[in-house]
Amino acid sequence: TDGTIPVNSGSVSLTLNGSPVSVTPTKSGNVTTIKRAGSLTNLLPAGNNTATLIYGYTEGGAVSITNTWSFAVLPYAMIPAANAVPSGQINTAIPGFKVSVIQIDRSGDTNQGNGGRLPTGDQNRMPRPEIELINGNINPTNGLPYPNLADLSATNEPGIFDILDVINWNLNGSAVPAASGIFNGGNNFQDADNPLDTALPGLPGTGTSNAGLDNSVHEIRTYLNLKAGEYVMAVNSDDGFTAVSALDPHDTLGTLLGYANVGRGNANNPNYLPAPAAPSNFIPKPGTSQNNFAFGVVVPQDGFYPFRILYWEGGGGVNAEFLSVDKGSGQQALINDTAVPWAIKAYQNYSGTARPWVRFSVSPTPWDNRIQQSGPGPILAVGRTVNSTTSGDIANSSDATRPWADSVGAIVAHGVGDPTLRLLINGAQVAATLTTNGSDITVRYKTPLPSGSTNTASLVYGGTTNSWSFIVQTYTNLNASDAQPLSSATGGTRGFRVKMTQVASTTGYTQNSVARAEAQLAGILGPDISMPGPGPNGTYIYPGIINWNNNVNPNRSGAQIGNFQRDVYGAWPWGNHPDDPIPGVPNTTTNPANNNTDNIAAEVFAWLEFDSPGYYRFGVNSDDGYAVKVGAPGVTNGTVVASVDVGKGSSDIPFSVNVPQAGLYPIRLVYYNGGGGANLEYFSYDDTGNKIPINDTNNATAIKAFYNITAAPQLKFTSVSVSGGQIHLSVTVPSGTATLEQASVLTGSPSDWSTAQSGVTGTTTIDLPAATSGNKFYRLKQ
Template identity: 35%
Template sequence: PDNGGAAGANIDPLVRFRVNIGTVGTYRLYLRWGGFDGGSDSVYAGLVGFTDSAGGTVADWYRYARTLTANSDFNGGWHGAAGFERTDAGGGGDDVAATWVISSPGLYTIQLSQREDGASVDALSFQLSTLPAPTDPGPPESAVSTTFPVAVAARTPAANAVGVFPDTSITVQIADGGSAQLNPNSVTLSLNGTALSNPTTTKSGNTTTITAAAPNLLPAGSVNSAAVVFSDNASPAKTSTNTWSFTVENYATLTPGLARPAGTVDTASSGFSGTVHQARTDSLLPNSIQRAEDELRGLLIDPLTGARYVNHATVTNFTDQDVINWNRDAGGLGNEIGNFRADSAPPFPDEPIPGIPGDEASYENIAAELISYLDLPAGLIRLGVNSDDNFRVASAVNPRDIGLQLGTFDLLGGRGSADTIFSAFVQTAGIYPVRLVWEQGQGGANLEFFSVDIATGQKILINDRNNPKAIKAYRVSTFVLPPLINQIRPLPGAVNAFPQTDIFVELLDQTSPVNSTTVAMTLNGSAVTPQVARSGSSTKISFDPPGLLPSGSTNAATLTYSDNAGVSYTNTWQFVVRNYSTLPTLPPDRKLTSVDTTKPGFQLRLRLLPSGVLRPGGNTVATAILQLNDAFIDPTTGQPLSRPDQSLCGRQ
């Protein structure tokens, strides 16, 4: 297929190589490949069975792309760097070492597929990552074995996979050997030391697939150990054991206390209520949910004015009685994108983003929130968001609180249109408040909000009233709201928090004012004494932990308070401090004891090479230091090459 990223990494034509790995470790895949021309030269590569869904830490596939030196160039050297789960054309500096961790000896299958139909692979080398990269013409070709044993060919979930769904089944593929075959009656699958009952077994060619379901939902965030024991049909039989582990997604549980009481939701009010804000075109706001929260709450300050950013969207508040299927290029402005399009079955043409383009005709620097009350069944559900860029879905009694996180994608670089699918467990059927925050920085912009039918995998837009399986959404609730958490830092679930961070919460009165004398806080289970300041309808609570929070530590903060009606509230959240243990430390002897504080500024030392003279060794920090130290000598004069003038000066 010559349709670029749309083809995916698992579309025919495919070629697979089965390899017998005897030494465990981290392996790297090097390819020697090329293409017909610059538009037909990229391929996908993966290890069958190594998958934890797109966005995880195990490479479901890598995208290999390079710049051809000439058309029909199929001998461009060996390349072991590729785009991790990328589908784009490459060239963006996103390539990493193409590696997988092999934790058990056995048979493994390398899979190659074409991203573009002019690509051609000449050779591959799958080797321990500690070995040097191959050089032309490459290592000798491995022998083709006829005596290889019966062995595990693939496992699902993959070894070391993270974000695994809690209702996962355990699946193992076992390949027959060269002279012996699997004894299907000998296979036992176990999970966390307990044999799984009623496995299903099928065989295709020389591969037997065994699948068994876990007896219960696996706990959120749990690390689980799976094992398969099997024998061949030789005499005497050889018995083998293969073990691996995986980690379940940290899915949320919706408790009955989050559900709206009967009669407090208007079930005639279909859809979503929303807010959109757009900063000025040239503000170049970063991609982050924290930025979106600040922008939506009027906390983001424009450095040009010292005031809140002006909203350039043509609407601020809106309602949508239908579904969420936004695209900046809707209405024929560009290509449709995501899972739901005009050519879908049934068709769902992309819809414009409310209020966008704004009064500057811009599609950049957007933050939006959607609030709805979702009619959820009891048990495990699966939701999904397709977005460009970041999003966060949460549930709280007051929807605009930070609340219980259900799912998120939040990276500073944002992303192109892609899915994030996440589970939640609903203890009791009911109508639950849900808030979706979405932001866009620069470039593409889209948003889809959907559920996933667990039995079939079908993606269904939330509130698709033409689909009986769709989750219904309502806009209006008359429930009396608790105080609103208008600001909180660090954000719940935040990672890379600064070790010197303070703990800060701002509460805004809703139905009944906050009683500031009832505020209490704990940090990691220990009571602390926060500062409490009340002004108008705002109560600000802050605590500055002494010293630095430990490097890489997970910290839990709990805030309790009551309103003037005597109703008590408790909010608990966690955040992770960035790992600063490897950062350089300035020793005490570097501290200056005598400084002339009457002379502000910097001392500069400059060395300029003569016009037309290139710096020996190229442009690096190391060669710049040599130049500053007059290490480059003019062979004609025996003097430093750098010009002696402008060598030392001061600047304030």
């Protein structure tokens, strides 16, 4: 606004986040206006923004004024227009929501944690609630899902509640509706209406903790009548939620609008919602708790849009509110509150033809990865185990464990006949396999993605595209030159050759590290106090599987542990494999207590048989850590397949490898334990996620291990002599050609070596200048 001195014409400009806003100012009377045009195609960036206004005037000379201010835009997502349902296919006579409820109590001992959802970790983080909803928590005593303990007596159709009004639920510790949250029947100047809280459908159930309120999941499905524009919605809940819009309200992928991936209390300030989090908090991060309430929704055109709210409760408080905020007044209203004229209306029933939707779960899941997912479809969690209430000893060691590189896909319900169905990775369509099962289509892409790569998968179905992101695990490509032909197994001996060591002290090394284990195996850490085996160099032969557990060593508890154990339940998914004691310890002479398995390190060697080239999935369940390397016994500088420095309890750490050609590959599994518990399992995964012990002679699909094979003729030096200032190397190359390489120092780096002579064939002698000082090393390589 002009003062006594007017704003100079042409001096007014506006920048947003450092970029000029291309708009011409207008002036009416003494007011100059500059305004960025907003539209659904010209939205402000989510999160923090900075605007700068510059204007000038003349007072004895040119004067320029710069004003800068910052503001935050609520993170938002745009719903695809194709999600909208024609108005004639929605029954507007029946408002509200469809709600499915499940409650479990695995233990029945009044302890919420013991009875709660699996797998181990934070029970209030995804995908655990989705696993519970599909009955994916499996009772090991009978192989069946734990029963649904929710009270379904008031359902309007089998297992489904019809909610005609609003989502404003709360039950106190006595399972009685009570005031909580933003809408609580009181006086709240920011609420357009403030109804009393009501009970949650299906609760209390017959779970034994917290008056039958714990460990429940509610799936809320509805169709919202929305006009084109921007909305602020929120779920105020104890504990978490996800909000998705898709073609069908059953869809578990869809467009992710908002979520709270965390155990939390609700916002109980009677006036307002908590401030929104940054945009980065609206992108799922495995292993991370993320707490959100409000979220932005951009609607491209008028219509009825399917919504799915998944709400869950772990322990303690149990409440949920689904609301929106009016942009003009700032008032809050519950979705479908008929007492508020502007409140968003919700409807239950759709009468059109079935639309495609994505079943739980896409692969890889964008959420926590405690159960190594084999591909698209249900994720199942088994528990409890003998050793762990939360089944931690049969799950991955971390929520942030990375998925396989070859397991991208989804199951699309009612996908048959969808001409748009396809899968894209990083924006490019891939040659996915489509498999029909009834009206479902499984979409799967099995070609390994690059090792350690960050990827975005996009599923196109029903004319919409929904995406999710993930980082695949780092894997190794084996070298074909390390392999022996499969025929070398003929006359070989199945099993593993094991070298066990134990020392009194690991001083000078990190106790739980591969470096310590290798140094110990090399004899660097002092006398070996383990009990030597009967084989060469004090080794043991294991003709079967590797399934060690120090609980079954003498004078220990005897408790089974891990994936492969004595089936005390009767329906254990990985068969009956009683644990074996750890070999060579305790040495009853050196350790009179007869129960010490601390500071051990073992080399487990075998030639592993790969019948065909391809991507192979492995796992090691250990306490503590391990490494897998290519090489013969004692060869420490071979290709590293996996290496883990960690102190932990029994749990899985999966790894994978790409095999270039069929053959027998020399593999060293280096295992170590620092202190306390100790166990080791060595296994592979099949395409269904089943875990199979390496060298299980009772399982035809198991990868075979040989500690002894009939090896093909090898490259070798037959003699070495020095005369006349030259070194004479007599060598044999059984087939093909080889390269003679030389080095003056060995640091472990490939750059140590240079070519001395290439194209070496047959049996021959190579003459080279002899070293006049220092060392000279030679090797043959093929």
